[in-house]
Amino acid sequence: MKIKYSKKRLYSGFFLGGLFALFALLRLIDDPENPWLYFLQLFLGLFVVAASLYEKHFQYLLIENGFLTKNTLRRKSFQLDKIERIQSFPGKIKLFTSEENLNINTELLEDDSRNDLLRVLGSLEIDNNPFIGYSPKTS
Template identity: 50%
Template sequence: MKIRYSKTRLFSNLLLGSLFTLWGTVKWLEGSASYFGYFQLLLGILMVGNFFFERHNQYLKIENGFLTKHSLRKKSLKLEEVVQIKSFPGKIKIFTSEENLSINTGIIDEDSIKDLYPVLGSLKLHQKENPFLGWSQTNS
């Protein structure tokens, strides 16, 4: 199961990246590009590249008992090793005995977050350690 980025995040990155790339390219072709113009061009190319990376990989993947967060440094947790989950406004922190994973809920698509909560609620933890315990599709 893929937990997707919100469309707003994806397409704002594409729009801003395209504008930066276009502006930097125009300055470069005019011959009036300074370091700032080259920086804009580079930043635009990186933002457009980030759009394609995020659109292809999406934010989280839950597969074969692992929760994987896709970013520059991919991070995975085995769901059965989770010992505690903390929920904060706009953020979920998942802890194992060795590491933790932070999830920014503000950038997740609304339909995908409704898929994430039941998965987190199904983990066998004490009620004190799992604020999503008992969460089901009917809660969404």
């Protein structure tokens, strides 16, 4: 199961990166005297667009075969049954194992994906699990 980024996050990355690159390209055409700064700006804008494409393709989290994987530039995987403790904060969840921890920013998630994640975390048999019996609010 993929836990997806919100559409707002994905599209804002495409828009801002594209806008940044477009302004750099226009400045390069208009003022070719000192192009290094504009090349840097163009590179950074294209980097933001590429990062948004990466996020759109891989999404935020992947829950599969008993593993939870956070898809960042440096992927991090946890075995779900090795999670010992869960802490919940507004907009953030921290998962702990004996060796390491994982932070999940829930404000970046699509609503349905957030509900799926909380349901999976609630199904784990952990002492003081804040999500036991989680069921999303329906309006």
